[in-house]
Amino acid sequence: MSSKREVFDQTSRLPIRPGLFIEHPDPSKGASLIGCRCRECGNTFFPKEEICPVCIKEGTLDEILLDGKGKLVSFTRVLRPIPGFDSPYALGCIELEAGPVLIAQLEDWQGLDLEMDMPVELVIGEIKRDKDGNTIIGPKFRPLTN
Amino acid sequence: MSAKVYVIGAGMTTFGAFPETEVHALAQQAVWEAINSAGVDPRRLEVCYAGHAYQGPCFGQKTLCRLGLTGMPVVNVENACASGGSAILGVSSMIKSGQADLGIALGGEKLTSPSGGFLPLVSDDLDSSMGRVMPAAFAMMARRHMEMFGTTIEQIAMVSIKNYNNGLLNPRCHMKRKITVEEVLNSPIIADPLTRLCCCPISDGAAAVILASEKVARQYTSKPVELVASVLNSGKRVRYNIINESSEMSIRAAKAAYEIAGLGPRDIDVCELHDPFSIAEIVHCEDLGFCGLGEGGPFVAEGRSALDGEVAVSPSGGLMAKGHPLGATGVAQVAEIFWQLRGEAGSRQVPGAKVGLAHTIGGGVSRIESGACSVQILKI
Numbered sequence: 001m002s003s004k005r006e007v008f009d010q011t012s013r014l015p016i017r018p019g020l021f022i023e024h025p026d027p028s029k030g031a032s033l034i035g036c037r038c039r040e041c042g043n044t045f046f047p048k049e050e051i052c053p054v055c056i057k058e059g060t061l062d063e064i065l066l067d068g069k070g071k072l073v074s075f076t077r078v079l080r081p082i083p084g085f086d087s088p089y090a091l092g093c094i095e096l097e098a099g100p101v102l103i104a105q106l107e108d109w110q111g112l113d114l115e116m117d118m119p120v121e122l123v124i125g126e127i128k129r130d131k132d133g134n135t136i137i138g139p140k141f142r143p144l145t146n
Numbered sequence: 147m148s149a150k151v152y153v154i155g156a157g158m159t160t161f162g163a164f165p166e167t168e169v170h171a172l173a174q175q176a177v178w179e180a181i182n183s184a185g186v187d188p189r190r191l192e193v194c195y196a197g198h199a200y201q202g203p204c205f206g207q208k209t210l211c212r213l214g215l216t217g218m219p220v221v222n223v224e225n226a227c228a229s230g231g232s233a234i235l236g237v238s239s240m241i242k243s244g245q246a247d248l249g250i251a252l253g254g255e256k257l258t259s260p261s262g263g264f265l266p267l268v269s270d271d272l273d274s275s276m277g278r279v280m281p282a283a284f285a286m287m288a289r290r291h292m293e294m295f296g297t298t299i300e301q302i303a304m305v306s307i308k309n310y311n312n313g314l315l316n317p318r319c320h321m322k323r324k325i326t327v328e329e330v331l332n333s334p335i336i337a338d339p340l341t342r343l344c345c346c347p348i349s350d351g352a353a354a355v356i357l358a359s360e361k362v363a364r365q366y367t368s369k370p371v372e373l374v375a376s377v378l379n380s381g382k383r384v385r386y387n388i389i390n391e392s393s394e395m396s397i398r399a400a401k402a403a404y405e406i407a408g409l410g411p412r413d414i415d416v417c418e419l420h421d422p423f424s425i426a427e428i429v430h431c432e433d434l435g436f437c438g439l440g441e442g443g444p445f446v447a448e449g450r451s452a453l454d455g456e457v458a459v460s461p462s463g464g465l466m467a468k469g470h471p472l473g474a475t476g477v478a479q480v481a482e483i484f485w486q487l488r489g490e491a492g493s494r495q496v497p498g499a500k501v502g503l504a505h506t507i508g509g510g511v512s513r514i515e516s517g518a519c520s521v522q523i524l525k526i
Contacts, residue, residue, distance in 0.1 A: 016275055047272065053383060053513070074293075074389050076285035076337045082277065091282045091337075093389045101386055103273045103283075103512075116293050127276055138276060 016127055016138035020047055022065070023124050031124045032065035033139060035100060046100035068122020070096040072143065075106065075114050084128040094120055094141050107140040119144045151238045152363035152370035153524065155184025156481035158353035161320040161469030163258045165350075169201050173209040173254035173352040176474075180250065180354035180481075185366050188213065191356075192246040194220045195236035197229030197253035198473030199508075205473075206252060209352075227420065227508025229253060230353065230476025231378065231520025237357045238376045247359040253478070254352030255471035273388075273512040280510065281345055284423035285337035286389035291429060292339070294391050295440035299339050301447045303330035305424035306343050306466055308452055313463025315494035320349045320469030330424075344424040349469025353478035371487050373480075375406040375523040381515035388516055395519040396433035396507060403503070403521040404435075411435030414457050414523075415499040416486045418479035420506045421464045427451065430505060431459065434521075458496040461486060472508070479504035480522055487526040501525045 015021070023031045035046040038061055041054045046066060051058045075092040078085075090106040092114075106114075107123050120141035127138045157179025159172050173196075181188050194215075196206025206220040225232040230253030237249040273283075291297045306325060313319035325343060333342040363370040377399045381387070384394045404410050411434060419434070421427045428442035436457050437445040445451060451459035462468045462482040465475060483502035485491045502524045509517020 017272070073386060074286035074289045076282050076289065076339075077335075078277065078279065078282050078337045079334070080279075080281070080336045082279060085277055089277060091277055091286070093286050093386060095386075103276060103278045103286075103389070105277055116289070 011133040011135065013135045013137050016136050021124060021139050031068065031122055033068055033122065035064055035066045035098065036061040037064050044099040046096070046102060066096055066098045066100070068096065068139070068141070070094045070120055070141070072114065072116060072118045072120055073101070074116070084130065086126070090114070092120065092141055105140045107142045109143060112143055112145060114143060149242050149244065150360045151241045151373045152358050152360065153355050153373055153480065153484045154358050154363050154367050154370050155180045155186065155356035156354070156484045157183055158318055158474070158478050158481050159351045160318040161349045161351035161471060163348070163350060165258045167350070169205070169254050169256040169350070169352070170208045170212060172256065172350060173252060174212045176254065176352040176354040177209060177213060177250065177252055180356050184356040186248060186356060188215055190248050191215060191218060191250050193218055193237060193240050193249040195223055195233035195251050196220060197223045197225070197233035197477060198255055199224055199226050199229055201255060201473065205254065209252065209254070225508060225518040227422065227470070227472050228378070228476060228506040228518035228520050229473040229508070230478070231504065231506040231522065232518060233477060234355065234357070234480055234522060235376045235378045235520065238373055241357055241359050247362040249357050250354055251357060251477055252352070252354045253474040253476060255473040256350045257348050257471060258350050271510060271512050274510055278510065279337070281337040281340055281423060283388045283510065284425055285340045287391065287429065288339055288425035290386070290389060290391040291425060295443065297428060297443035299331065300327055301443035302344060302424050302428065303327045304447045305421065305427040306330050308446065309421065309460050309464040309466040312453060312461050312494055313467030315492070316463050316468060319463040319467055320347050321463070321467040340423055340425070346422045346465040346470040349471045351469060351471040351474045351478070353474045353481050355477055355480050355484065369488050369526065371484050371524050371526050373522060374525050375403040375521070377403040377406070378518060378520045380518055381511060383513060384515050387514060388510060390515070392429060392439060393433045393507065393515065395515050396430055396505065399519045399521040400434045400505070403523050407523040409501060409523060413501050414503045416458045416461060416483060416496045416502040418462060418482050418504045419459050419464065421460060421466045422470055424466060427459060427464070434503065434505060453494065453496060458499070461491065461494045461496055476504065476506040476520060479506065480524070483524050487524060
């Protein structure tokens with residue numbers, strides 16, 4: 001990226017939505033997803049809920065940080081261009097070790113033979129660009145090959 | 147025993163790309179055909195439910211007033227791809243509860259635009275905003291089904307081939323050509339393993355059916371088709387939600403409908419099944435009980451869901467070939483079953499069909515499997 005762009009680029013790096021993840025100030029420590037766990041049923045949820053959807057009760061949920069370790073339970077490469085998205089991109093359904101399942105884009109997947117049950121780790125990266133040119137960031141998952 | 151409800155008339159536009167035609171003009175055609183086919187005086191219609199997903203406020207009223215049909219209660223229904231099925235439930239409930247004897251369920255959608263492309267990603271849904279377009283969801287479902295049950299891409303392609311073949315016999319079908327396995331596999335990849343010919347086209351269109359109480363139905367026709375079950379549900383939080391290798395909400399809706407009808411999957415002669423992507427027919431043939439879990443691939447590939455198979459699945463061409471104008475789909479499915487059971491389906495007629503089932507499912511909602519699922523069972 002040229003320094004010229006840094007000077008004139010007024011666009012920002014914006015989270016896809018608030019309250020989904022935190023990035024540690026020390027990048028080597030990575031990032032965490034913000035979830036919650038119910039004291040009564042013991043279930044863990046991501047994204048964070050206000051009311052436990054299993055107990056259908058309020059006041060039983062504690063916010064917890066999830067380290068984002070998980071495995072691929074399915075995946076696909078989207079080749080058809082989608083406005084705002086950098087195509088092709090890979091999408092995975094990730095089952096976190098902590099329990100929750102989410103759909104998210106994969107990072108550094110090009111050239112890999114993606115497989116079912118492949119372990120993945122959380123990274124925060126570009127999901128898409130909005131119409132003003134801002135970079136929308138959020139949880140993505142990097143397949144681990146060994 | 148609650149009151150019986152009958153379908154006494156049906157209409158639909160040809161499905162296709164009509165970028166120059168207003169959606170209300172399309173819907174008007176379907177309504178007029180349904181009214182004429184039932185032979186009812188349109189002034190006697192007491193209620194309308196109108197299904198659509200993206201057509202703006204008061205879609206039903208904007209359609210009906212073009213025909214001079216004003217003043218009746220009109221309920222506009224949005225349940226994504228299950229909007230039409232939901233509209234049928236609405237009218238049927240009004241008749242069952244004795245609030246009306248004669249009503250119309252309408253569905254319409256216009257999806258073509260100069261830019262084409264996928265359905266808009268709704269930014270209020272987390273999965274969608276992360277890039278989970280519908281073809282990607284069904285691609286991930288396909289991959290799980292292939293991994294768990296050994297389903298092959300050739301079996302998935304057979305769904306497209308069968309439904310395109312059926313569509314060739316349906317004058318109202320959008321895609322009208324014969325395709326081969328090689329063509330399906332070699333068409334551009336949309337979301338792997340699904341290619342373009344594993345995905346339904348982007349279509350415009352409308353459909354309408356006239357529903358009546360037993361008393362009124364007998365006044366108009368000697369061949370009323372009974373709507374023996376009309377079930378609607380919404381998704382639950384299930385393990386892998388929309389990408390799971392089976393659809394919990396389809397299983398649940400079908401089970402409830404079979405119970406109400408006092409029938410089972412082996413009684414179904416003809417089925418209009420929700421197949422926006424070809425893998426869906428394989429998965430939902432299992433969900434609806436036409437074959438066992440994991441057997442959907444061979445079931446389709448052996449021709450058991452063909453026009454002359456154990457159960458004729460999507461004789462109209464299905465969403466795959468006929469087209470999928472979202473709000474119109476569920477109503478068009480019931481229209482097709484109506485024609486099939488009355489023996490009015492022309493060269494795609496399933497011989498001797500007595501019992502039919504229509505199934506729709508729709509709406510990407512992150513925390514649950516899907517928005518809505520409807521199952522209707524009809525018999526003559």
